[in-house]
Amino acid sequence: EVQLVESGGGLVQPGGSLRLSCAASGFSFSSYDMNWVRQAPGKRLEWISYVTTSGSSTHYADSVKGRFTISRDNGKNSLYLQMDSLRAEDTAVYYCATTGGGGLNFCYWGQGILVTVSS
Amino acid sequence: DIVMTQTPLSSPVALGQPASISCRSSQSLVHSDGNTYLSWFQQRPGQPPRLLIYKISSRFSGVPDRFSGSGAGTDFTLKISRVEADDVGVYYCMQATHFPSFGQGTRLEIK
Numbered sequence: 319e320v321q322l323v324e325s326g327g328g329l330v331q332p333g334g335s336l337r338l339s340c341a342a343s344g345f346s347f348s349s350y351d352m353n354w355v356r357q358a359p360g361k362r363l364e365w366i367s368y369v370t371t372s373g374s375s376t377h378y379a380d381s382v383k384g385r386f387t388i389s390r391d392n393g394k395n396s397l398y399l400q401m402d403s404l405r406a407e408d409t410a411v412y413y414c415a416t417t418g419g420g421g422l423n424f425c426y427w428g429q430g431i432l433v434t435v436s437s
Numbered sequence: 438d439i440v441m442t443q444t445p446l447s448s449p450v451a452l453g454q455p456a457s458i459s460c461r462s463s464q465s466l467v468h469s470d471g472n473t474y475l476s477w478f479q480q481r482p483g484q485p486p487r488l489l490i491y492k493i494s495s496r497f498s499g500v501p502d503r504f505s506g507s508g509a510g511t512d513f514t515l516k517i518s519r520v521e522a523d524d525v526g527v528y529y530c531m532q533a534t535h536f537p538s539f540g541q542g543t544r545l546e547i548k
Binding site for chain 1: 438472474476478484485486487488491492495497529531533536537538539540541542
């Protein structure tokens with residue numbers, strides 16, 4: 319069974335940092351590109367970052383570019399999101415999600431982890 | 438950025454009746470490889486999104502054939518042939534032809 323489990327969320331002050339992790343199991347993690355997607359309260363889903371299977375190529379939404387860094391460790395079947403210079407508008411549930419071949423974008427999702435940025 | 442616009446925002450449907458959700462993109466979603474990367478997701482209350490349809494009309498593993506997708510270019514539709522109680526939730530379209538973007542969601546409720 320495919321499982322993606324996010325961790326590392328919580329309450330942080332504006333300007334602070336957090337590192338999210340996503341532990342994968344039940345599938346060949348190294349064969350899938352990976353994404354982070356977030357959902358602010360009452361808002362639509364927002365894709366924020368993508369990394370290729372090897373980790374050699376990454377992409378970011380303009381809203382987080384320069385502040386967030388995506389990375390992965392295929393040996394540990396884990397995906398990460400380093401979030402720096404956090405703002406109130408970064409408050410959201412953060413999901414990791416897989417992208418497979420053949421147009422299977424966001425085919426598997428974690429349960430999500432809440433990040434709250436507030437003083 | 439590609440803007441995805443869904444209609445309606447809310448859809449009350451009686452059990453056993455069909456439902457239809459439309460999604461329009463601000464630009465063509467035809468990729469240079471010839472594919473159109475338009476997907477549909479279901480998000481039940483308190484759950485993460487679940488992929489239903491990819492590349493306009495391909496059903497993901499385990500998705501009932503009551504769900505179907507159609508469209509081309511900039512206009513797409515998700516149809517549920519006979520709504521069941523389990524279908525309640527918010528439905529999102531998403532394009533991944535360009536950097537991914539989602540529609541604002543359509544809330545399906547039972548009338």
